[in-house]
Amino acid sequence: MRWYFGSADPQRAWDELLGSRRLAVDVETVDLVDRTPIGIGVAASGEEAFYLSIFDNPYLPEVLAKLRDGRVQKIYHNSPYDLAVLRPFGIDISNTEDTAILCRLVGYPADLPSASFWVDMQTESAKDLMARHKAKNMLGVPTDKVGLKCSTDTLATFRLFEKLIPTADSKYYQMERAMLPVLETISRGGIGVDQERRAQIEEHYAREVEYYNAICSGMGFSAGSPYQVGFILAKRGNFLPLTRSKRQLATDEITLSRLSDPLAQMVLLYRRAEKFLGTYLRPLAGVDRAYTTLAMDAVTGRVNSSRMNLQNLPKQKESGLAPTVRSIFIPDNKVFTIIDASQIELRVLAYLSGDRRMLEVFQSGGDIHAETMKVMGMTDRINAKKFNFAMVYGADESVISGHTGIRDQAAIRRWTQSWMEGYAGAAAWIWEQRKKGWQDAKVTTLLGRQLKVPLDKGQKHAENCGVNYPIQGSAAEIFKLIMLDCRHLLDVTRVQVHDEEVFDGDVREKLDLEALAHVSPVYTPLEVRIAERWG
């Protein structure tokens, strides 16, 4: 029922816990997929903890009362997970702290087993615990062992928080902390799904898949198996390169789209249909809302979306014939209001590098890609745009070649050269960041967050990260500030996609666009549009 982990008097510890204004909390669930809670661990110190089984436990109401109390500070390690699991209990989410975020801010590994060494503790991941007990899920582990694990986690969490309180005072942590209830509220709210439309689109793609499947199985292969696709295409006389691991023939989209064999084109159509069906259409059958889990555990500080990723929904294809997956999402209040921080990453590059020409374009409301055309003496705006992104990502000649269709590598080098001459300030900054990435193995964002650069993937990769991390990380920070400024719209906030936020209903008059453009020193005007469907 109630397990006590400590070396003093359980009753005294319990009374102290119930009087405490600061609790470390951890929830155990069936497993990572089935997030049904089975127990809650709480600690009001770094020495004593309790574990409560969730089922019919007379002590549970007292703990839940603490969790519901906004005056009580709740410390979690990876709070988005616990907040989502505890959602049915109606807990307070406003007074949330998160030691995983603190760990990231001080450059310490954020997984608890690693972090706990820092506070003289040893914790075990749920996965390892289950493996040690040869259990399929946590229900297969003896309850006292689950309780020990959970309690140990809360003790480590409590200790980590105490140790990292100086960091918790930082402006940066306070921003992240403020984001936690925002992300939980969006995750909890979900977005409407038009079942009629969904079923209609599912039928469309199911028919396609059925058709292609009939043909392929008639030919003796499965269209869903890259290995078999490579084998059959090669047998029909197509040349296919090897995959990176050299274990099989490459059959990716780029490769297949270059083949004249109609079978290759059919495989591509099959894959698209199957992808839409398996990832979006079938999983949303029969639900009136779609829910995601938003977190901030990307290395650059970006918001990420999982358990129904709403950040990678296919956009409308220009062909027009195939129905778009995005159109199944509908507003509760007739329309969506969509704000978009256009060109935010290039604005960040302009700001961080102080490149005069870029800054001039952005401040005068010009078109950066058109300016790049002029800078480079190019006639194709699409390719100018690709060069801009190539510079941000650190693409080499062959990658740019594949992307732009410019076959002559020397020509690409000349274009790159003229980009660097035209944007000399940006080029110098990029050069500097590449050096930093490889030599210092860490770089800094706009708001001062230090990002560790991985060195294990080689020098080129580290150099690219040196450029991209601060750009992507700073853009993420600016957009978080924008989201925090939109908290009065939280109840109608539906989706965040890095530089885009979707609100339910027409909220234009509730947006202070002037203020939003100036949340940070990087000028970030927002494009606003109203749409009956998303996408």
Added chain:
DNA sequence: TCGGAAGGCCC
């Protein structure tokens, strides 16, 4: 049953 590889969607 698990996990790597391959493929593919987003910014």
Added chain:
DNA sequence: GTACGGGCCTTCCGAT
């Protein structure tokens, strides 16, 4: 001879 930064998810298929 050579990786374009950050994510998430699905299917296939061989290893355990």
